[in-house]
Amino acid sequence: PAIGTTSLGVAVAHGKPDAAAATRAETLALARGMARLPVLVTVDIEGGFGAGPDRIGELAAELVDAGVAGVNIEDGRPDGTLTDPAHQCELITAVRQAAPALFVNARTDTYWLGVADGNPRTETLRRAEAYVAAGADGVFVPSLPDDRATAEAVKHIDAPLNVLYAPDRHTLGRLADLGVARVSCGSLLFRAALHSAVELACAIAADTEPTGQTAGIPTYAEVQGLADLTTASAAADLTAASAAADPTAASAAAESSAPTRPPTPPGR
Incomplete structure (x- = not known):
């Protein structure tokens, strides 16, 4: 198990938009603090915060020097499109060369954004193959639609498969049976904490009994x-x-x- 940052949580906590290359400094500062924990820490660096290969290599080196174990780098762009795979491969290779000890989890948003020309399966496998060849240690495919698609991804991707946990659909046991190697919560825990805080604040403001909302705090x-x-x-x-x-x-x-x-x- 590892603790991972969520780009949404980092961005919202600083009043900035997610996936907009706006939180490089904030993410690095958080990573330096978290790396002191007695657990593995992996960091969501979005798509590299808009950096080219040289700058993203510098970021990777800073993160590994801070004690970070891995990074998550995605090919989805702020405008809802996918990055050119050749450019994404350059970024992945730059991270690998600058920080060989870092676990590089390459995320492809083919299903997440739904913009893979109507054929996300083929585009997912094409990108996954390229990213692994470029130096990725694992491949993250959020929003795989069902067990069949998940099993196919496990079978055809030559790297550990990471999926995004969906509380209404997944169990860890079933994902393990399908061959999934890594499960991420994404922003789920942050959003759940935000929901609980707002619910409790509203109950206090309304002078109503916060039934069940204070248990276990x-x-x-x-x-x-x-x-x-x-x-x-x-x-x-x-x-x-x-x-x-x-x-x-x-x-x-x-x-x-x-x-x-x-x-x-x-x-x-």
């Missing part, structure tokens, strides 16, 4: 504890680096970087 201290975990992970990384450079300094490094926050008051 973590306490302030529990959420603050998540930040402590991140800090502890960063401290461990610093200690390891110090030990490699100077074993006698490892203990001091651990002590100086350990969190010293006082107990959190309840209820905040």
Whole structure:
């Protein structure tokens, strides 16, 4: 399992449109913070934020230096069309060459945008083959319409297949049976959290009982504890680096970087 960013969440949180090449700096800043977590982190870089091969290579290098494990790069464009596959292959190759350790998940929006000249199956397989040849480690095909299309994609794409989870249609067990290697939630978790926040706010404003909407909400201290975990992970990384450079300094490094926050008051 890995934690992945969602371009919609990053964009909306900063008051910007999604898939418009407008959040390169915000995405990179978020990635640097998340990479301190003790889990694999993969980053949605849209279509490369409008960058050419040189600039997207620089971004890939920055992400891998930050500790990111993988990226998702898509061929859908802001105007609802698909990028020329030859250009997309150049971007994928640039990412692969600049950051060989990065897992490159190549997304094709043939089904998602519905603009593949009426034959998304053929265009999907054509693009997938080209993207894998260009250096992609996996292929992401959101909005595959049914089990048959999913099974065909698994059979004919020479790379692990990633699909977008649809809560009204998918189960992880069934997707595994079909041969799907990776399942993404996309913006689902962000949208679900947004919905819950608005529902609760509306219930409070209407002075009605927020039945079921507060069950299981973590306490302030529990959420603050998540930040402590991140800090502890960063401290461990610093200690390891110090030990490699100077074993006698490892203990001091651990002590100086350990969190010293006082107990959190309840209820905040």
